[in-house]
Amino acid sequence: MLRGGGATVPPAGAGALRKARREQQLVSKRLLRDEALEEAEEGCVAMIFGEAEIQQFLRLAQRGTEEKEREGALVSLRRGLQRPETQQTFIRLEGSIRTLVGLLTSNQALLQLEAARCLHELSHSEQSAVVEACLPATSYLLTYLSGHSSDFIELCLYTLGNLIVESEAVRRQLLPQGIVPALAACIQSPHLTVLEALGYALSQLLQAKEAPEKIIPSASTDSSVLGSTLPQHMLQLLQPGPKLNLGVAVEFAWCLHYIICSQVNNALLITQGALSTLGLLLLDLAGAVQRTEDAGLELLACPVFRCLSNLLTEAAAEAVGGQLQLRDERVVAALFILLQFLLQKQPSLLPEGLWLLNNLTANSPSFCTSLLSLDLIEPLLHLLSVSNVVSVLVLTVLCNVAEKGPAYCQRLWPGPLLSSLLDTLAFSDTEVVGQSLELLQLLFLYQPGAAQAFLQQSGLQALQRHEEVAQLQDRVHALQQTALHG
């Protein structure tokens, strides 16, 4: 089945999504439509049905004598339910949902499937009333997750995912009904389509506002994600190798991100091998990016960056002796390959990659050394022209390297660093300039000749512009002094 944008819901543009996010109203649903059916129905605009017509379809579906007739009635109803007007009429009709649920639980497989498709259309609605009309069906949708028909399960999962994201009221019903154990059982399915649908539903659950208190922690009673086998299975599904499916991986990487950034029990995830799995996945991603122009790799890169970055801040991420558990320098190589990819494909995601680079290098002399020995300073400097946010992050990473002492600064010098710094001093953004000043101070301190070279390249004039800026003046003056008097 093709995952399609909703005919009932016009896709929001990026601008609308940003606004929604700021208002904490970011809700997106998935609509599953059968590609073959779409093609057959092409050109036929779904009609708006009135009460009488809906009743007719339902009656035929329930009591028709011919099986084809019964199915046909439901198919017609389903197509009609693509229109919001028909949806409204449907839910207001007494007994309509009850009949639909009866068909959903009937012993006629194809009627079941069509009834499920009808519910799916309803679940995708933007109208709360329409979505919440599906609630009587949820216990059955969950029961069917333990079945075996992969198409049907996939449909139930996408429907559940749409319902989950609708409101806390819906989740307050689904959680006691056992949605978490049902998903934990279903994640053992070998079908990729089922797994992707499951990941979607789970990601909606984990994105809920109340998830950090009520859904994720292992102390919760029946609804605990961390208390279930879900995390282990998720990590398994993220392991690189020939079995890794991108669509599936994207969903579970986002699930993992929602869990990790909720900061409930990241130490547990680390003991389950999250750091090493994600590290290997990063390597795999970098390899994939080199091989193909595959659309969508950045959709996986983003949550992987986030998970790794946040995990690296945990005390548990450090092994004995203070060294990071994640030590393989190929991770740095992979990250740069991905940064280059993002620069071309999706520059707005560069900050996320650089955030990871910061967290890798901050307290790791080894990774800082890798940056030097793998010749990555120059590529890093290249990013300075992208945006202010990116520039600040690049400069921060350079400071991470420089602050480790003369052995490091020596390797930063000479080279393009000085001229890059003179360029950033010309920026008007105070954060960029501030970070440049910090880096300069470290260079002056640890690298003999740096101050001299700075003077010779008209560094003082570059500093002068910022003499009056409140956040900068103290540091500007201090640097002027150092440059002139050593």
Added chain:
Amino acid sequence: MQLPPALHARLAGAPGSAEPLPVERDPAARTAPFRFAPRPVRFPREHDFFEEGDVQRHLYLQDVLTQVGGAPERPRVPEFTCQVAGCCQVFDALEDYEHHYHTLHRNVCSFCKRAFPSGHLLDTHILEWHDSLFQILAERQDMYQCLVEGCTEKFRTSRDRKEHLVMRHLYPVDFRFDKPRKSRGPVMPGAAEQVLAEAPGDDGVPSEVDAMEVCSEHVEPPPAPAGERRAYSHRIPSTICFGQGASRGFKRAKKRNKHQ
């Protein structure tokens, strides 16, 4: 952004970490007015830093972005009939057949031919409807297992279980897969409440194969079995518990419908 050619080779190479250069900090480095200190940064859920990536994620969900991975192939095939004895459904698509098979033929009780949506419900059904040992044990201890995956509660009667399903798990009162077995003897006063109506969707249509009914309730304890029921249980379900509650989580469906 030019990457050094050796980088790709490094990625493909062996795992390993760089031997770190010696770290040697001068205390003057962090003195005022300079304040830089390296530190890993943590962002919580709602942080603005995540805005861009979140927007990309949602554009993908709303299908504005390209699909990752293609949609699976869905070939149509020449018409064929279901091969299960007694079934004459015809199909022209494998997925339709898959669903039909799993709905009607996969988790079928070999005693009474009822079909169930999952192995779990089939197990429960066999236990509660067709196992006389269960009935005997049920007189002395809580044997009726909650139907929700992951809930280990057990109850003395199926009515108690239903109440639990409704109150604790917010299940519908007329949950289709929790109907009591219709009692064979004369209708007892209490029985009327127990025999729940079929869902309206079925009215007027007698079903040849009753779908998916689970759960039995002996309205009154049967007269001493006198060995008559022993013939049914040629296999004691592994989930019978003798005192200790056995965990009855999801199992990969074994071929339950292949009783010899």
